[in-house]
Amino acid sequence: MLLSPDAAARVERVDEDYLRVRVGALSRLPGNPYGAEVRVVGGGCGFLVEAVPNPLFNHVVNLDAGALAELPELAAWYARHGKPLRVDVTPAQSDRQLLAALVAQGLSQTGFYAGLYAELAPADCPELDPASGCTASIDRPESTRTGSAIDVAPVDPEEFAEVYVAGFGFPERHRAAMAESMRVLADHPSVDFFRARVGRATAGVGLLFRADTVGYLATAATLPQYRRRGVQSALVRYRMLAARQAGCDLVVGHTTFGGASHRAMERSGLRVAYTKALWGTAT
Template identity: 30%
Template structure:
C-alpha cells in the first residue's frame, strides 16, 4: 500500500515539475520571442513561460534540498530579470523551514491544489458520478494523429468557452502543450465530432493527467469518464504504476477522481511574493 510520505511527494512533484519544464521548452521552440526558459536551483525548477502564463512558477521548493535564502535570492533574480511575478507551488511535506522563510520574505499563500494519485495495479474500472445517469459513452476515444494537433487544441480550449475571456489564451496554451514530444493527446468523439479532450505525460512511471475539458453542449454524456478510462489504460500499458492529477479542493473534479480510485496525497499551497518585497 502506498503511503503519503516524503518519497511519494518527491515522486509526484518531480513528475509535475519535469512536465512543466518540458512545456516551457516547447514554448521556447515554437515562440522564441517569449524568452521561455527554466533553471534548477537545488532541485527547485524556476520556470518562465511569459509574464501572464500559469506555467511561470516554481515546483519542488524545499522538497529535494533544505530551503535557503540563497536559493530564494537566485529564484527571485531569475523572475526579476524577466519582470515576472514570483510563485511557488509547495508540497506540505517539504522541509517545514519553508514556512517561516517564505513568510519572512513577504510571500503569502493564494491558492490550494489537491494532489491526487492512484495505483495502476489491478482493476482500472471507472465509476459514473453519483449524480449522473450511468450509461456507456456513445462515442469513441482515441489518440490524435500528428496532423490533428490544432483540432485537439481547439477542442480542449472550447471546453472553457463558457468562461469569459479565456478562449484565445487557452488555445495558445493548448497549442504549445500539443507539440510537446512527450505528450499523448486524446480526443473523445461522438459521430465524428470532437466533444472532449485530455492529455497525459509520463515521467518515471508516473502518468500526469491534464488538459481535460468537454465542450458545454456535450457535457454529462460520459466523455470525461471515457477519457479517464482510456488514459489510465494507456498509462498502465506503457509501464506506469501511478497516475496523478491536480484538482481544486472539494471540487467536482476531486470527487469524481476519488470515486475512481484516486486518493488525496496532500494539499499543495501556491505562494506569491507580494509586490514591493523583492530582495
C-alpha cells in the same frame, strides 16, 4: 495503496517533469516568441512563460532548503518579466525554515492545489489497445447515465489544441500561446493525446504524460456544451488504461481541490495524496 514518502515524492515530481518538457519545448521555438524559460533552483525548478499570465507556467516547484537564498533573485527574475513570485509547497516540504523564508520574502498562502494518485495493478486494467478506441468497460457507465456512448481514442495534436483552448476558454490574446504549448509536444515520445466524442462530435480532450513508470493525467478540457455528461470521467479511465498498457504502476493527477476534475479523478479510483499550499503575493 498506502501513501509512502516515495510515492508522495513521485506524485509531485512528475508535474515538474511534465513542465520541464512543455515549457522547455516552448523555449526552443525559433526566437523563443513566448519568452519561455526553465530555471533549475536547487533540487527543483522555476518556470516562466512571459507571454502567458497563467500561474501554471509561472511558478517554482520543489524548492528545497539549500535554495532558499535564491528567493530574492527568483522574485527579481519574475519581476523583470512582469510576473509575481509563486512557490508551491507540499506538506513534505513545509518545514519552518522554508515557511519563514517565504514570509520574509513578502509571500503568503493564497490557495491550495490537490495531488491525487492511484496504483495501477493488473486487475484494475483490462486488456486494451489504446489505438483501437474505447472499450465497453470504459464507456458503459457514462452511456447508462447520459443515454449516449462516449468514445475515447487517440487524436491529432492540432484537433487537441483547438478543443483544449476552447474548453478552457482562454482569452483570445493568449490562445495562440496556449495552443502552441500543446503542439510542441506532438513528437515527444512520452506524450499521448486523446479525444472523447459524444456521437460524432469531439466533446473533450485529455493528455497522458509518462515519466518512468508514472502516468500523469497532465491536462484535460471539455467543451461547455458537453459538461456534466461524463466526458472527463471517460477520459480519466481511458488514460489510466493506456498508462497501464505502457508499463506504468502509478497514475497521478493535479487539480483544483474539490473541482470537477478532482471529482472525476476520485470517481475513477484516484485519491488525494496531499493538498499543496500555493504561496504568492495577494492580488
